[in-house]
Amino acid sequence: MTGSPIWHPFTQHGLGEPIPLVTHGEGAALFTRDGRRVIDAISSWWVTTHGHRHPRIVGAICRQAEKLDQIIFAGWTHEPAEEVARGLRAIMPPSLTRVFFSDSGSTSVEVALKMALGFWCNRGEAREAIVVMEHSYHGDTIGAMSVGARGVFNRAYQPLLFDVTTIPFPVAGAEQATLDAFEAACREKPAALIVEPLILGAGGMMVYPPWVLTELARIAAAHEVLFISDEVMTAWGRTGTLTACEQAGVVPDILCLSKGLTGGSVPLAVTMASEAIFKAHLSSDRARTFFHSSSYTANPIACAAAAANLAIWREEPVLERVAALGERQQARLDGLSRHPMVHNPRRIGTIAAFEAGGGGAAYLSGVGPRLLHHFREHDLLVRPLGNTVYVMPPYCVDDADLDLVYDGIRYGLEEL
Numbered sequence: 312m313t314g315s316p317i318w319h320p321f322t323q324h325g326l327g328e329p330i331p332l333v334t335h336g337e338g339a340a341l342f343t344r345d346g347r348r349v350i351d352a353i354s355s356w357w358v359t360t361h362g363h364r365h366p367r368i369v370g371a372i373c374r375q376a377e378k379l380d381q382i383i384f385a386g387w388t389h390e391p392a393e394e395v396a397r398g399l400r401a402i403m404p405p406s407l408t409r410v411f412f413s414d415s416g417s418t419s420v421e422v423a424l425k426m427a428l429g430f431w432c433n434r435g436e437a438r439e440a441i442v443v444m445e446h447s448y449h450g451d452t453i454g455a456m457s458v459g460a461r462g463v464f465n466r467a468y469q470p471l472l473f474d475v476t477t478i479p480f481p482v483a484g485a486e487q488a489t490l491d492a493f494e495a496a497c498r499e500k501p502a503a504l505i506v507e508p509l510i511l512g513a514g515g516m517m518v519y520p521p522w523v524l525t526e527l528a529r530i531a532a533a534h535e536v537l538f539i540s541d542e543v544m545t546a547w548g549r550t551g552t553l554t555a556c557e558q559a560g561v562v563p564d565i566l567c568l569s570k571g572l573t574g575g576s577v578p579l580a581v582t583m584a585s586e587a588i589f590k591a592h593l594s595s596d597r598a599r600t601f602f603h604s605s606s607y608t609a610n611p612i613a614c615a616a617a618a619a620n621l622a623i624w625r626e627e628p629v630l631e632r633v634a635a636l637g638e639r640q641q642a643r644l645d646g647l648s649r650h651p652m653v654h655n656p657r658r659i660g661t662i663a664a665f666e667a668g669g670g671g672a673a674y675l676s677g678v679g680p681r682l683l684h685h686f687r688e689h690d691l692l693v694r695p696l697g698n699t700v701y702v703m704p705p706y707c708v709d710d711a712d713l714d715l716v717y718d719g720i721r722y723g724l725e726e727l
Contacts, residue, residue: 423539441476453472502536
């Protein structure tokens with residue numbers, strides 16, 4: 312064996328693509344061992360909100376590392392976790408009273424699914440089906456894959472996945488078909504609906520309007536179907552508001568948060584639940600315990616980072632930065648949209664996207680690798696989803712770097 316022994320995620324090593332070694336980051340940029348400055352136009356897989364090495368978050372991590380690095384969270388607690396829970400309760404919908412910690416977006420979804428099934432089981436009701444949206448993606452653990460779209464991501468693991476009920480994506484002009492399908496599914500008394508609100512990320516940055524989300528929540532409530540909102544990617548300002556559900560006036564029964572929870576600095580996730588979900592598991596009978604954990608649940612250092620992020624949201628004009636970045640993205644997207652290779656340009660909040668070339672989104676399109684090579688050669692971290700090109704930078708990105716990103720995209724389209 313030659314070279315690094317690392318097996319990288321979502322990477323086909325057989326293609327022999329170069330893997331740059333990054334030495335440090337600052338703001339909206341990454342720096343490599345060979346002296347390159349790379350603009351992080353996708354927030355390092357959608358996690359970095361305020362910029363790399365934000366001083367308030369780094370400071371909180373350093374201070375906490377000197378006091379308490381790790382402690383079992385089953386039956387124990389610590390101040391950083393308590394501070395994060397209090398902070399989330401202060402800014403999230405009041406009905407989401409309980410905060411369950413985990414360590415990634417996928418596990419926050421696993422927790423949500425287990426909470427929903429446990430809720431009905433402990434009430435003595437046989438409601439086990441999960442309703443999902445076509446083209447959705449909720450992570451790469453078994454439960455999260457099961458409630459995501461079936462296809463290239465999980466074809467090899469099909470024997471492990473459980474069956475779900477799928478409703479169509481609300482295509483513009485045909486949204487009623489989605490609502491009708493969900494209404495029909497609810498007659499079978501499913502346990503829960505899980506959705507990515509307003510935009511499907513890995514499915515190709517597919518956007519749908521807030522009123523559809525409002526109607527889905529209304530139908531769920533009418534049939535007593537639990538509503539799970541996967542805001543792992545969409546929260547913390549990405550869609551223009553603290554959570555995407557705000558734009559639809561929707562309060563879920565269960566809310567999944569990760570990625571920007573720590574400003575993107577270290578892994579942490581939470582699943583917030585209503586009091587009814589919690590009380591369904593509350594008992595003197597230990598058999599009704601919610602059986603889920605990981606070794607690093609509510610790690611103190613990660614919680615300190617999240618607490619610092621919450622302080623930034625309380626004390627700094629984050630939403631003003633989000634709104635300004637959205638306008639700056641729109642201006643550049645408008646200019647790019649006139650290019651003949653750009654199809655279906657769209658933006659929600661700080662996320663801009665389009666399809667390169669003809670046809671719809673296609674994850675295994677040959678356009679993606681060609682553009683990826685171009686972006687890497689031009690010091691841009693832009694990672695197309697097949698032929699879907701998107702820009703989702705940290706909120707601190709300046710106009711000069713944003714211009715370089717869009718110029719690089721335009722040059723890449725010319726090379727196609």
